Amino acid sequence: MAGKPILHYFDGRGRAESIRWFLAAAGVEFEEKYIKTREDLQKMRSDSSFMFQQVPMVEIDGMKLVQTRAILNYFANKHNLYGKDMKERALIDMYTEGIADLNELIIHHPFLPQEQLEGSLTQIKEKTKNRYFPAFEKVLKSHGQDYLVGNKLSKADIHLVELLYHVEELDPSAIANFPLLQALKTRVSNLPTVKKFLQPGSQRKPPVDDRLREEVKKIFM
Structure with missing residues (x-):
């Protein structure tokens, strides 16, 4: 074993x-x-x-x-968290790469010199609220399903919910205007394995x- x-x-x-x-x-x-x-x-x-x-x-x-x-x-x-076919995998990869771009900013943020922290936080807030979160909200609205791709949990959903938690630590109001992202966060957070x-x-x-x-x-x- x-x-x-x-x-x-x-x-x-x-x-x-x-x-x-x-x-x-x-x-x-x-x-x-x-x-x-x-x-x-x-x-x-x-x-x-x-x-x-x-x-x-x-x-x-x-x-x-x-x-x-x-x-x-x-x-x-x-x-089995990577879609059922090439099309779904392509979408999952596209969403995941977008999440990764923003996640890099958040990973590096705590290690920046003190004088750069305010500018970094401003950049994170601007990109989340004006670029990335509206894009993911639009995806969820476009198909009305529970998850980003194929109405089945994928790695993109897991990465996005992780990102939502991290962004909210920096900006508690980050997803206040994105009801479908809020719903996705709640849905994934209530999965038994994630809840644990x-x-x-x-x-x-x-x-x-x-x-x-x-x-x-x-x-x-």
């Missing part, structure tokens, strides 16, 4: 948080091995099977997978604080 997937990353959100959300939504139990020091990272990088010397890295099914989107695509295929992940004590990570910010800088910078 195959063991649990093992996620290698630091003890915080970053690019690995989408992997945690995805595994949790798919009902997959997984382990984490945290990179706590620069020496931990150097040790991993000395492993010839550690491609590109980058994290997050997931050990799964006899493989050591890196590159976040490759990891997520593998799990999407494995757990949202409870205290799960493998979901809290927002980056000063302590973690300094720890990450010591490891990677």
Whole structure:
């Protein structure tokens, strides 16, 4: 019997948080091995099977997978969350890439110098309310279904709901004018696997604080 997937990353959100959300939504139990020091990272990088010397890295099914989107695509295929045909997969990929563009801004936001934080937050608010959220609201309205593609939960829905939670931490009013996004968030949050992940004590990570910010800088910078 195959063991649990093992996620290698630091003890915080970053690019690995989408992997945690995805595994949790798919009902997959997984382990984490945290990179706590620069020496931990150097040790991993000395492993010839550690491609590109980058994290997050997931050990799964006899493989050591890196590159976040490759990891997520593998799990999407494995757990039937990637649409039923090429057309649906193309839509899922398109929506996911849009989500990823915005998510990059949010990932980097806590690690910016203090003097850049206000400008970064303004950019996030502007792009969410004027570009990305209206686009996803329009998709949901256009077909009147429960999910973004094919009326079935896909990786795009999981990533979008994760994004909604993160944006609301920065701007509590972010989705106030988007009723269909609110409904999608509620729908996905009430799935048993996701509901469990949202409870205290799960493998979901809290927002980056000063302590973690300094720890990450010591490891990677």
